[in-house]
Amino acid sequence: MLTALPPMLSKPTSRPRRGPDTPPKASPLPLPPRAPYVWTWTCHQCRSEFPLSCTQRCLYCSHQLCTTKTRDHHGKPCTPEFDYTGWAAWGAYRRSVTAVRADATALMPPNTAAGVRLGDTKDSLKRKRTKTLGVADHDTFATWELTTESHIRDGRVTQSRAWQPLPAAKCKEVSRRKERMYVQGRHRCQFHCDFPSECLHTVHTARVEGRTLPGGRARASLTTGG
Secondary structure (H helix, E strand, O other), X not given: OOOOOOHHHOOOOOOOOOOOOOOOOOOOOOOOOOOOOOOEEEOOOOOOEEEOOOOOEOOOXXXXXXXXXXXXXXXXXXXXXXXXXXHHHHHHHHHHHHHHHHHHHHOOOOXXXXXXXXXXXXXXXXXXXXXXXXXXXXXXXXXXXXXXEEEEEOOEEEEEEEEEEOOHHXXXXXXXXXXXHHHHOOOOHHHHOOOOOHHHHHHHHHHHOOOEOOOOOEOHHHHOOO
16 A cells, blocks of 8 residues: 655645736626527517517518508507617626726736737726727626625525616616717727617617707717716
């Protein structure tokens, strides 16, 4: 019977030191919210429901998806259903994850992170991250936030984290802030839009309601957030 491990299998006596080029430990990624529901539509003739990404023609009565009023069935078109609430929460989570990863990239040693050069300061990295990713102020355009709740069970205090919507007043501020960004063209669809063509719909609504000037410029009330 062996009484000692061979030299190659012996346990190390000390933990290896971190080299100068080893990046520091990044912040953990936030917990994701529930998965958003798929985009569906309901045929107004036979009331069958299908995912929009699957088909735009009813597989039972062969009716083509319509979005305008028709003469049959009292003029009611097909009904699409989109999970705006779920995708708003997912958009806030997606931007927060991108921000955490961008911060982790900025903490890497010089010349190891893409776009990071020797001599870059913290402020210059933040400006570069904002220009390339648009996530430095990700919380500014989020209508959901990750909150921590405390629960008492069997005499013990436990904590859980969950995504919760902001109050209605805060959501209105975020909507106006997003509208100002869309009107001024300072957005990137892949990071800021929570649903398809959100920027186009927002700019159109602002123009119809008179919150923009000719040429696409925002009015003073929209620029100041009023």
